[in-house]
Amino acid sequence: MNTDFKATVEALIFASDSPLSVDKIARVLEVERTLVQAAVEELSVDCSHRGINLFKLAGGYQFMTSRRFYPMVLKMKDTDRSLSLSQAAFETLAIVSYRQPITSQEVAAMRGVQSVSNILRNLQALELIRIAGRKDVIGRPMLYRTSQKFLELFGLNSLGDLPSLEEIGVNDS
Amino acid sequence: MDFSPTFDLELQLEGFNGPLDMLLHLVRKQKMAIADISIAPITEQYAEYLNRMEELNLDIAGDYFVMASTLMLMKAKSMIPREQEAFEEMREELIFQLEEYEKVLTQAGKLRERHKEISRSFPRSYKEKIEKEDWEFKVGDNGAFLLVEHYARVVERRKALRPILIRPKPYTMKDVLSLLFSVFAEKRKVRFSALARVRERGFVVYLFVSMLELVREGALKATQTDTFSEIILQRRTIFTEEKQEQLVARFE
Structure with missing residues (x-):
């Protein structure tokens, strides 16, 4: 592989604010996406032992510090990246992520409460969920889905990467 | 259990x-x-x-x-x-x-x-969003003028925020009600327009409210033949001074 090409891809990924997709890189560089894919995979191997690793997130690639150096980086940054969500918020987010698209009423029913609209509003403010149309029933309630940012913040490449219940040892029939 | x-x-x-x-x-x-x-x-x-x-x-x-x-x-x-x-x-x-x-x-x-x-891995901290925000305030050669412009805008805004002064009326509900009592102590029948003549809007409103109050209390009878036509006020009873004071006191 042309080292300059690989370095270009590296530069693009580094300069992007959010995970950069192979398609986008291919469009920018006006090359075949298979070429980009190959470069990305090499880059990933190249930096696997470095302080920054290449992460596959939300359908793209992003450089982030290696998990191994978390304590030191944290000490330098002084603030944790993690969201402080209540248990109720995590439950609500879990319901939306596993059963999307879903209405507010359906989420509330699953949690056995009358309303989750406040929690949904907060999750929306955090850009973890978004409104994705309306359900075609009486009242046309809004449907919620998880966002790109949700995938990023939960280390998922796509919704298909959500840990399945079988994987955790629960029978989901 | x-x-x-x-x-x-x-x-x-x-x-x-x-x-x-x-x-x-x-x-x-x-x-x-x-x-x-x-x-x-x-x-x-x-x-x-x-x-x-x-x-x-x-x-x-x-x-x-x-x-x-x-x-x-x-x-x-x-x-x-x-x-x-x-x-x-x-x-x-x-x-x-x-x-x-x-x-x-x-x-x-x-x-x-x-x-x-x-969350144990950190991305670059640089955020494009901040860079893209509309930062109008870029100081160049004309920095001083820009500063004056901004200052002028602040002054303008302050003007817009200045409170509206509410001037006290030269009369109160009490005064208007007392006036009505004194009018009907002498006359039996008065046209509303005669009472409201030449007075400004605030007074007419007070007068109208007082009229309604007295109609409700049974002191006056108001008749109007058509929408927006003249209101004729007729005395039904004369209240004792004590009762009059009581009514006036409601608007303290």
Whole structure:
């Protein structure tokens, strides 16, 4: 592989604010996406032992510090990246992520409460969920889905990467 | 029944995330499979937990009471032979709900773990968003003029925010009402327009309100033949001075 090409891809990924997709890189560089894919995979191997690793997130690639150096980086940054969500918020987010698209009423029913609209509003403010149309029933309630940012913040490449219940040892029939 | 409120319970009560959470806790405490849930004892325990929460002055969401009444309804149905079928249906529904909720808890836990794990890696801190924000204030060669412009804008804004002065009226509701009393002490019949003549709007409003007040109290009778036509005011009784003072006092 042309080292300059690989370095270009590296530069693009580094300069992007959010995970950069192979398609986008291919469009920018006006090359075949298979070429980009190959470069990305090499880059990933190249930096696997470095302080920054290449992460596959939300359908793209992003450089982030290696998990191994978390304590030191944290000490330098002084603030944790993690969201402080209540248990109720995590439950609500879990319901939306596993059963999307879903209405507010359906989420509330699953949690056995009358309303989750406040929690949904907060999750929306955090850009973890978004409104994705309306359900075609009486009242046309809004449907919620998880966002790109949700995938990023939960280390998922796509919704298909959500840990399945079988994987955790629960029978989901 | 092995139910005794303990210190442990007090800690636990605040931590429930809703009625299903509490119910699941009770089922687990009994070391029972969800599918084997027996309604009567669970209903009692649930009610006891609720009572305890009330004693502790915890802020209990209405959701908990909805569940309590559902449980009690089920318990009642379970004791009526011809309601057996309906009871079984409700029980199945509750079991389904609890099992689904248990899955949600597992999934929420899994999400929490994933989030914790990925949060141990940091992306670049640089945020394009901040850069892209509309920062109008760029100081160049004309910096000083820009500063004056901004200052002028601040001054303009302050002007816009200046409070509107409300000037006190030269008369009060009390005055207008007293005036009406003095007019009708002499005359029996007066046209509204005659009273309102040459006075400004505020006075007319006060006059109108006073008129309505006196009509209500039975001191005057108002007649109008058509919309927007002249209102004729007629005296019905003359109030004693004491009664007049009473009415006037309402508008202190």
